[in-house]
């Protein structure tokens with residue numbers, strides 16, 4: 198009978214410091230796992246298993262939602278739907294990239310950094326996707342065709358470069374300046390969120406009740422904002438594991454809750470945007486300029502290439518860092534190598 202030996206699991210002090218997570222005492226995978234071990238480890242309980250699945254399964258939910266919508270909305274011919282198409286593709290991309298990053302992040306210290314560079318890049322592109330969809334369908338009536346409306350997506354594309362740069366750079370400070378690193382990374386996630394949501398904040402504060410047709414979308418946006426705030430709180434606070442280190446190693450730690458809140462928030466956002474896409478088509482069609490191929494796919498293509506170049510630059514810088522640097526603590530806290538499995 199074929200037997201598969203599952204990879205060994207370690208306690209926090211058995212792995213190098215670069216792999217430590219706040220308040221997580223056990224369930225660590227080998228810091229030099231093979232790709233096969235990383236894949237196998239997603240089927241055993243480690244402190245990453247729930248992180249992997251809480252983004253892998255929602256990826257397929259969003260892919261299913263995209264395929265279902267593509268049978269009712271004309272994504273090929275109708276330019277009105279192109280920003281929504283871009284948003285849907287990026288909604289599928291970010292949980293998939295995150296799931297892969299969590300799966301393969303224990304192949305080596307360098308691999309861990311590169312995995313999370315890619316994760317941050319996908320998150321920045323998702324923020325750009327939000328700007329595309331809010332710019333096209335969620336702008337308050339009074340702002341349609343304004344200078345802010347015309348600059349909204351190009352500025353969001355620039356934001357994605359700044360935020361990917363900040364979050365990747367924060368990894369270089371993680372061990373020596375942990376507070377600064379956390380502050381930079383949190384800023385890199387919060388700033389584009391706040392920018393993207395300016396039209397929504399305006400609508401929720403000043404337009405609520407103006408137009409009954411918006412009610413369904415507005416309710417969805419409120420749920421989205423609630424889960425987004427919860428996501429940010431969990432990311433920044435490391436609760437509950439900070440209060441009871443070791444209690445939530447496998448189930449219930451903040452990163453798992455952060456993933457769940459992020460995808461639930463995205464679900465509500467998707468449904469709210471869809472309500473606007475359908476409910477405001479005639480109104481927007483008469484007033485807003487139709488999205489062009491160059492503006493939509495040109496911008497997202499340039500943003501993807503630019504973010505890819507930033508990640509490549511950080512990867513090249515990482516490869517030049519000497520193996521003994523704190524950033525690449527491949528050895529154990531006492532200077533020895535992790536024991537082989």
Ligand SMILES: [Zn+2]
Pocket residue numbers: 248295299452456
């Ligand atoms: Zn994650």
